Amino acid sequence: MALHFDPADLAARRQAACAAVAARGLDALLVFRQESLYYLTGFDTFGYVYFQVLVLRADGRMTLLTRAPDLRQAHRTSVIEDVRVWTDADGATPEAALRDILAEHGLADGRLGVEWHAYGLTAAVGQRLAAALEGVAVLEDASDLVSRLRLVKSPAEIAYTRRAAHLADDALDAALTEIRPGAFEGDILAAMHGAIYRGGGDDPANEFVIGSGPDALLCRYHSGRRHLDAQDQLTLEWAGVYRHYHAAMMRTIPVGRALPGHREMLDVTAEAMAACLDAMRPGNTCGDVFAAHARVIDAAGRRAGRLNACGYAMGTTFAPNWMDWPMLYAGNPVVLESGMVFFLHMILYDDDAGLAMCPGQSALVTDAGGESLSRHPVTLTVAV
Amino acid sequence: MALHFDPADLAARRQAACAAVAARGLDALLVFRQESLYYLTGFDTFGYVYFQVLVLRADGRMTLLTRAPDLRQAHRTSVIEDVRVWTDADGATPEAALRDILAEHGLADGRLGVEWHAYGLTAAVGQRLAAALEGVAVLEDASDLVSRLRLVKSPAEIAYTRRAAHLADDALDAALTEIRPGAFEGDILAAMHGAIYRGGGDDPANEFVIGSGPDALLCRYHSGRRHLDAQDQLTLEWAGVYRHYHAAMMRTIPVGRALPGHREMLDVTAEAMAACLDAMRPGNTCGDVFAAHARVIDAAGRRAGRLNACGYAMGTTFAPNWMDWPMLYAGNPVVLESGMVFFLHMILYDDDAGLAMCPGQSALVTDAGGESLSRHPVTLTVAV
Incomplete structure (x- = not known):
């Protein structure tokens, strides 16, 4: 049984x-x-x-x-x-x-x-x-x-979530062994999902997002895999899943070399991520986390149009959607408590330059602020 | 684009x-x-x-x-x-x-x-x-x-479906390299999904079914992977997916050795499959295909309770469900036409013996009856 x-x-x-x-x-x-x-x-x-x-x-x-x-x-x-x-x-x-x-x-x-x-x-x-x-x-x-x-997780649920986050990290490691100029996107997906299944994990409740070239600026899955160019960028959004508990991650990985725009955008998103983690304290609201995100994006002059959500809760979710309730959007009054888990995604696009930079990770609300559940720091990784 | x-x-x-x-x-x-x-x-x-x-x-x-x-x-x-x-x-x-x-x-x-x-x-x-x-x-x-x-597929759609069926066959080949006494179910899933992603395919609209031991009698996915016993049985239901077109397959694979019950049940289900393919002709109804299935099951004295559906249409489906409209159930009046594609699953359980035998494949309606889209015949494969 x-x-x-x-x-x-x-x-x-x-x-x-x-x-x-x-x-x-x-x-x-x-x-x-x-x-x-x-x-x-x-x-x-x-x-x-x-x-x-x-x-x-x-x-x-x-x-x-x-x-x-x-x-x-x-x-x-x-x-x-x-x-x-x-x-x-x-x-x-x-x-x-x-x-x-x-x-x-x-x-x-x-x-x-x-x-x-x-x-x-x-x-x-x-x-x-x-x-x-x-x-x-x-x-x-x-x-x-x-x-x-379901929003506040018990110790047993947090243990499953940590295992899910471990599998998400394993999936990134597996991806990094495949990502290089000329790599086939399908091989990258195979490596990522394989790491999760081999680790005893489950299917994600929605598809992993994978997009390169101009499609690195998408944040949904679409059918039709391509080979990476010599100079490219690859956006991935995925989740480790264990006992149906999800821990999502996201990265944009420059391929061949990083452009200066990628580096600048990484600096902004890493700062936004740090601000969000700092805001993930009991008593603050989901809206406060969003506001921390928005302040950094605005201070960097990077707001393009209206900002949408910068994350959402993680939990046991089933297809077609791993985005659990509630979302981190402007003014959301839901109050944070210890033991909640959120995926924070710092999605930044530069439409004029055609560049993306989208680090994301899952984090646990603690008295000391958000505790990242990933062993991978939010830094620039270039695949060569 | x-x-x-x-x-x-x-x-x-x-x-x-x-x-x-x-x-x-x-x-x-x-x-x-x-x-x-x-x-x-x-x-x-x-x-x-x-x-x-x-x-x-x-x-x-x-x-x-x-x-x-x-x-x-x-x-x-x-x-x-x-x-x-x-x-x-x-x-x-x-x-x-x-x-x-x-x-x-x-x-x-x-x-x-x-x-x-x-x-x-x-x-x-x-x-x-x-x-x-x-x-x-x-x-x-x-x-x-x-x-x-959507029910009658165009030539372009049939081409995608054939590619999906090819990926489903590839997934079975990949599974067979992993299935043996002691194998970890997660490694089997990794191999199957990997074959589909590497072939440029998409995520299935629902999870693959995997169950061994007593859980070989389940026909839904559940979390929690185990290692196969020295003498075991493994039921798999999966789909190759290309451009979101699905071609599902199903097998129960005895591990170590096949029991006599497995062989008898394979004979019955293979006969039922042949009868269903024969009934998959333009002008017949979905109910006629079900009746062909039921006749064989009944003649073998294998009906346990009321029979549910023995398949359903295949097409471009999205999470959480790859079961397209319509189903092959008793009396369903939908009339078959050339160019429709159905997944036929011959699910047979022996509750007393605790055995399963569930061959399934996708097939195209043609004037000459159902054309199997799989290169794998419905025979008994034992993993040793």
Whole structure:
């Protein structure tokens, strides 16, 4: 059985979730987010791409409704004992099965929190769900309830995150053995992912970003790999992942030689990174970290248009998105606490010169400020 | 620029989509599915994890609304010229920005098709969208409109799919060099993914399934890799991916030696696979392919409970799910046509003996029946 936390830890998390459910005046939570399922019960699957829901009553009793391929998966990876199955058929209505389960749990006429913001619960499925429960129960958005609990990591979670950060560092080391003039981007990705799988890690919740030449100024993955030029630049954004805990990193690596612009931009972003780490203290807000970033960028005269976020929380996230809640953007009032983990990315582009410089690393909030989880310093590495 | 189709091909696809939009009496389509965005415009991103929509008018005019990180991405990977940006902020309302764009396009008071079934468009975001467009336009579900067009592949798409199938075969060859008693599952995953990246392929839209021992009976990924026993069984499900076109495969590989049960189950599943390929003819339905599968399983007395689907379409899919529409399940009335591609998985478990045997491959619908896209025959491979 693949259970990665002490069942007592999982029970304590559910207890905290149930307390929050009750505090909001709810009778139960309909858990649709895979992050929440994994956090509360250990349940580890990509079956959430279809209708799948855990009914978690405020008193802790729970029932999972899923498809047949996930019945064994639930037994092998989670502490959930009561698993119900719905079968594919033209016009299959898992929502009706859910209604029956709610009745069985005495939740008809109840007040239910729903994780409406879940990738598996598309708007189309949500509309069918709302229609099926119309008049049956009062539904209230509770998408944030478990996410808020997940934000401060326990010692066991921090240990997994440190292991993830170690794998991210290993991936960078593996990349650096491949990056040189003429190298094929696909070989670089193979080396990076290989280091993580060989280290016992998991798939990232989204693709690694890889772009060279003008595409070094992109911050999304795109299909179509190229060979590096003799004089080039390569932007990489990746995450080490262990037990689904992510620790992201980012780098722009000049190839052949660094241009003066790269060096100047590294100085600015390294200073911004240091300022953000310094701002990552309990009591400060996510907005304060962003402000530290923005001050350095502005002082260097490097602001081009409006600045977007400079990072986001790290945690157990599942495809299609490793960006956990909350983001580090202007004015975000979420208050930092010890044990939170954030990815800080200092993304700087010079459109006129066509240059990028994007160092990023994950860091833990501590009383002494952000503790970088990477062994790689934010310095200029040139691949020759 | 990373555009993987002739702009004329993309224009023809949009023309077909616009004809379907008009035929449904709609004035425009709100495109939220990443599969559709890529298919219609080339736009290649994982930015769909946030609010992102393409307004495609029935006359072909189009405007993309996305976040700042995707502005360059749209210019570099797609033929979309009109790109608008919304910025992260507490209480940001991209829905309001969309309302303005609709007004600009003369679509206020219009009748709009919406891809409500899109992973990025969660139920929570969908509710905000519906509220913002209440009284502004009539909204109608059109989630299937582009998916139906994507189902029959063009020659260029079939070429990419064949390349994907080649990479899937390469991944199996790479796996077979690693699989032996004592092997670490993480090394096997590294070899498989490595073969695909080195071949210029992309990330799969969901994790590869890997499970040994009792977990060979799972058909989902789970975290936590183990070493193979001296006598073991390993189930793998994976996909080669090229230009985001998937070609999935599946195998159970006995390790050390094959048990008699493995051999018997291989015979049954190989026969079921042959029956499915034979049923993959234009004019037959998805349900007919399932029935061919079920007949063989039943004749062998191997039905345990209700049978779920025995496969699904392959195409350009994005995280979190490579299972494209439609599925091969009982009674599914979708009619097969030449140029469709399906993944056929013959999943057989023997719960009492704790054995699995799950061959799977992707195949193209042709007048002569399903053409396997794999060079690996469905035979028993034992890793020693």
